[in-house]
Amino acid sequence: MAHAKLAVINLNGGSLELIGRLISEGRMPALKKLIEGGSYGLLESPLPTLDYPSAASFLTGRGPSRHKIFGFAEIGEYGLPNGRIVNRESLKEKTLFQILSDNKKKIASLYMPLSFPPEPINGYIVSESPAHDSSEFTYPPKLAKEINMELNDIAPPKPQEGFPADGFKDRVDIKKFIAVAIERINRTKEVAIRLTAIEELDAIFIQFYATDTVQHALWHYIDNRHPHFTQDPEVVKMIYDFFMNLDRAIEEVLLRYGASSTLIFSDHGYGPCLKILNLEKLLEEFKTRDPYLRDRVDLPIARLFKKIDFTSRRGILPLSLYQRFIAATCGVFIDFKTLYINKRIIREASLKNLIQSLETLRDGELDKKVIDRIWHTEDSGAATLILDLAEGYTSRPGSSHQPLLMPIIPNRDFLSGTHKKDGFWVLHRGGNNEKRELAASIVDLAPTILSIMGIRPLGGMEGRALI
Numbered sequence: 141m142a143h144a145k146l147a148v149i150n151l152n153g154g155s156l157e158l159i160g161r162l163i164s165e166g167r168m169p170a171l172k173k174l175i176e177g178g179s180y181g182l183l184e185s186p187l188p189t190l191d192y193p194s195a196a197s198f199l200t201g202r203g204p205s206r207h208k209i210f211g212f213a214e215i216g217e218y219g220l221p222n223g224r225i226v227n228r229e230s231l232k233e234k235t236l237f238q239i240l241s242d243n244k245k246k247i248a249s250l251y252m253p254l255s256f257p258p259e260p261i262n263g264y265i266v267s268e269s270p271a272h273d274s275s276e277f278t279y280p281p282k283l284a285k286e287i288n289m290e291l292n293d294i295a296p297p298k299p300q301e302g303f304p305a306d307g308f309k310d311r312v313d314i315k316k317f318i319a320v321a322i323e324r325i326n327r328t329k330e331v332a333i334r335l336t337a338i339e340e341l342d343a344i345f346i347q348f349y350a351t352d353t354v355q356h357a358l359w360h361y362i363d364n365r366h367p368h369f370t371q372d373p374e375v376v377k378m379i380y381d382f383f384m385n386l387d388r389a390i391e392e393v394l395l396r397y398g399a400s401s402t403l404i405f406s407d408h409g410y411g412p413c414l415k416i417l418n419l420e421k422l423l424e425e426f427k428t429r430d431p432y433l434r435d436r437v438d439l440p441i442a443r444l445f446k447k448i449d450f451t452s453r454r455g456i457l458p459l460s461l462y463q464r465f466i467a468a469t470c471g472v473f474i475d476f477k478t479l480y481i482n483k484r485i486i487r488e489a490s491l492k493n494l495i496q497s498l499e500t501l502r503d504g505e506l507d508k509k510v511i512d513r514i515w516h517t518e519d520s521g522a523a524t525l526i527l528d529l530a531e532g533y534t535s536r537p538g539s540s541h542q543p544l545l546m547p548i549i550p551n552r553d554f555l556s557g558t559h560k561k562d563g564f565w566v567l568h569r570g571g572n573n574e575k576r577e578l579a580a581s582i583v584d585l586a587p588t589i590l591s592i593m594g595i596r597p598l599g600g601m602e603g604r605a606l607i
């Protein structure tokens with residue numbers, strides 16, 4: 141049997157709606173070839189649609205109620221955030237990388253989410269680390285030196301990279317921002333090619349991250365259903381240029397590696413951001429309505445700040461950056477302090493009211509429901525409420541002086557576009573291709589990858605192989 145060489149590429153936030161359009165316009169020929177010659181479809185991401193819950197599902201083949209990763213804050217004892225940021229060590233189950241290693245497969249992973257701190261495997265890891273600035277970001281530790289790279293040189297992309305602190309003033313700013321994103325794509329490509337040149341690999345995993353950054357900032361230029369849709373052919377051309385660079389980078393990596401099978405997926409899709417739910421205001425309203433809740437519920441963010449050890453050897457980001465990061469991504473939790481004790485609820489009526497008012501919360505102006513579903517202790521194991529926001533809504537800590545549903549300000553906020561549930565997947569397998577369109581879930585990817593490599597999926601994996 142020929143040596144299987146699998147390439148797995150995670151396009152962070154890649155959406156079939158946009159990429160499909162670019163393909164039909166002839167702007168992404170490499171992706172077109174993969175889709176037309178293989179199987180593809182929508183890929184449902186587990187809730188909530190943040191990178192780490194999705195990454196945990198990708199790596200373990202299990203949903204969030206199993207891996208217990210719901211955001212960027214780790215859930216610890218009593219189901220409460222314990223002050224730690226989620227990282228690879230938060231995963232309690234065997235990861236895909238470990239299973240492949242156990243089966244003597246030689247692998248490399250580049251910037252894949254939840255790969256920090258890098259774990260010993262049969263191969264090479266260059267970890268992503270949006271929440272950390274550590275010099276120990278590769279496995280083996282000497283890898284960075286061996287391939288002649290410094291942290292500055294190889295540093296993985298960070299959220300909001302290249303986005304000006306007070307937003308875009310003009311097209312020049314947008315152009316500079318896109319240039320940084322293109323440079324990130326090309327750097328990822330270069331490092332990937334260097335990794336494939338070290339020795340023969342059975343599988344390489346690569347995340348291209350800049351798609352997320354570009355789409356958060358500029359979605360209103362490319363989606364005419366966006367309430368702030370702005371027609372500007374020059375900006376659109378810059379965005380297309382970014383995606384064309386991405387397509388060329390993918391093609392080059394696959395060619396240089398000599399991939400016999402390619403799996404491309406996005407951990408979540410994209411859509412317009414309509415409004416921002418102000419969590420501080422939301423809490424204030426609950427506390428006014430139900431005096432019992434006063435002093436008993438809180439946002440975890442303030443608590444996290446008090447508990448985090450910023451001098452930890454893992455080298456967590458400087459406080460200012462960390463605050464921006466965590467504030468932007470941890471707003472999905474609401475803690476119950478004394479409402480729960482040892483996971484036992486002590487006043488059911490208050491909890492019921494709270495959940496009911498969250499579930500029925502409406503955006504009067506757009507006539508839409510704001511929250512799709514609440515995850516609470518039964519399904520999450522957490523003594524927190526995890527809000528699964530409806531498509532188009534996102535949350536921020538906010539303040540009590542701002543409205544409950546804050547409008548977005550395109551070009552100033554890094555929130556023109558936001559994550560939605562449906563990403564996509566494409567599988568192309570050299571000689572033995574099946575061609576079909578099939579909706580799948582992110583938990584299906586681990587069993588699929590193992591099947592391609594001739595390894596039986598572990599019991600307990602929730603998905604099914606897509607081949």
Ligand SMILES: [Zn+2]
Binds near residue numbers: 153352353356559
């Ligand atoms: Zn994002």
